[in-house]
Structure formats: C-alpha cells, structure tokens
Amino acid sequence: MNEAVLIEVTVLWAEHLGAPWPEELYQVDDRDGDVVEIDGAMAGCISTYVQERGVLDAKRSRILQACARDLQRILPRLRSEGARHVRRLIRIAELIGRSEEAVTSGS
Structure with a gap:
C-alpha cells in the first residue's frame, strides 16, 4: 500500500x-x-478503498476501472463543473489503479 496515494x-x-x-x-x-x-x-x-486503508478487492478494482473508462468517453461532452466532477473521479481511479499495479508488480 502506498501511503502517499492513499492520502491523495x-x-x-x-x-x-x-x-x-x-x-x-x-x-x-x-x-x-x-x-x-x-x-x-x-x-x-x-469508499471501500479509503475505509480499508488502501486495499481494494479485484472485483471492485475492475468495476472502478471500467467506470473510469466510461467517464473518459463522456468527458469530452462536459463543461465546467460537470467536467471537474468527472475528472476528479477519473483521477482517483487512476491513482488507485497505479497503486494496485505497484503492489502486484512487487514495487
């Protein structure tokens, strides 16, 4: 678990x-x-990731990343607050995904 990622x-x-x-x-x-x-x-x-202090099971991880991909496709149609809302969710998913890849690869 990467403490810096959990904090962010x-x-x-x-x-x-x-x-x-x-x-x-x-x-x-x-x-x-x-x-x-x-x-x-x-x-x-x-919420689970935060409550479990940086741990997310494989099923939730897949759901999170699939949802982030859907939001990436929606993002070009958004402006201002909507875009900011969606970008924040995508950023969170990216951070969690990278954190999990580091754990899986042994970094």
Missing part, C-alpha cells in the same frame, strides 16, 4: 463528497453509461 485519494474523495452534484450531469447523453449510476458504482469502490 482521501483528500480528493473528501473534496468530491463536499462538492455539489453538477446539474449538467443529468443532461448527458448516456450512450456510454448513466453518469449517476457510474458515480454511484465508483463511490462504493472508492
């Missing part, structure tokens, strides 16, 4: 939880997934 994820997650839901996200065309559902799925995974 925890800070970003607290910021995310304190931010209002961008109305723009209700308007997004959902051909790449429903942002509300994606957000909820990611919330469960990220």
Whole structure:
C-alpha cells in the first residue's frame, strides 16, 4: 500500500463528497453509461478503498476501472463543473489503479 496515494485519494474523495452534484450531469447523453449510476458504482469502490486503508478487492478494482473508462468517453461532452466532477473521479481511479499495479508488480 502506498501511503502517499492513499492520502491523495482521501483528500480528493473528501473534496468530491463536499462538492455539489453538477446539474449538467443529468443532461448527458448516456450512450456510454448513466453518469449517476457510474458515480454511484465508483463511490462504493472508492469508499471501500479509503475505509480499508488502501486495499481494494479485484472485483471492485475492475468495476472502478471500467467506470473510469466510461467517464473518459463522456468527458469530452462536459463543461465546467460537470467536467471537474468527472475528472476528479477519473483521477482517483487512476491513482488507485497505479497503486494496485505497484503492489502486484512487487514495487
């Protein structure tokens, strides 16, 4: 477990939880997934990661990364607060993914 990653994820997650839901996200065309559902799925995974102090099981890890890929496809259609909301979730998923790769590779 990488303590620096856990701290950064925890800070970003607290910021995310304190931010209002961008109305723009209700308007997004959902051909790449429903942002509300994606957000909820990611919330469960990220909360678990934070509560377990940097540990995430393989199933949640796969869900988190799949959701982040969906958000990457949605991101170009967003502006301002919606884009900031989605970028933050993608960043958290990237941090967790890199942290897990380091553990798997033995770094």
